[in-house]
Amino acid sequence: MSTxxxxxxxxxxxxxxxxxxxxxxxxNIPYEPETGTTYIRANFLPSETQQASMGDNGxxxxxxxxxxxxxxPKGSGRPSQLDTLxxxxxxxxxxxxxxxxxxxxxxxxxSPLETDSxxxxxxxxxxxxxxxxxxx
Numbered sequence: 739m740s741t742x743x744x745x746x747x748x749x750x751x752x753x754x755x756x757x758x759x760x761x762x763x764x765x766n767i768p769y770e771p772e773t774g775t776t777y778i779r780a781n782f783l784p785s786e787t788q789q790a791s792m793g794d795n796g797x798x799x800x801x802x803x804x805x806x807x808x809x810x811p812k813g814s815g816r817p818s819q820l821d822t823l824x825x826x827x828x829x830x831x832x833x834x835x836x837x838x839x840x841x842x843x844x845x846x847x848x849s850p851l852e853t854d855s856x857x858x859x860x861x862x863x864x865x866x867x868x869x870x871x872x873x874x
Contacts, residue, residue, distance in 0.1 A: 742800070742838055742870045747782040749835035750804045750866070754780055757826060760819055771809065773856070776817055779807040790869060797869045801843075804864040812858045820847055820860060827864040840868045 754762060761777040763769035771777050783803040790799035804827070810817045824845050831842040848861035 740873050745836040745838035749833040749840040776810045781805040795872050801867045806862040808860045823862045
């Protein structure tokens, strides 16, 4: 049984886990933010998997986004962690988990969003791709 999709997310989550000093809310794991504390919310957004080489056993190409939301207390100004995340997932970074190599194509920030009266969220998008063996 292949575990490619889980391995891709695990590679990204493991890299994010090396960041110290800022709590991380991972998908489907209970997290209650502490009032007045900056935190990161991670979301794995895979895209279409396509056959990338010829034949029944040709490699598959999976692309996607790893969306990180840097959530800060409203009124606290621009957070320094944006560049920290950009450096952590800089273009060309290769992450490996269970033999699956995930390569970062680009990292960028988006327009800030006011999520509610207490929080302000800035999206950081990590664009990735990986080649895996064909599923058997």
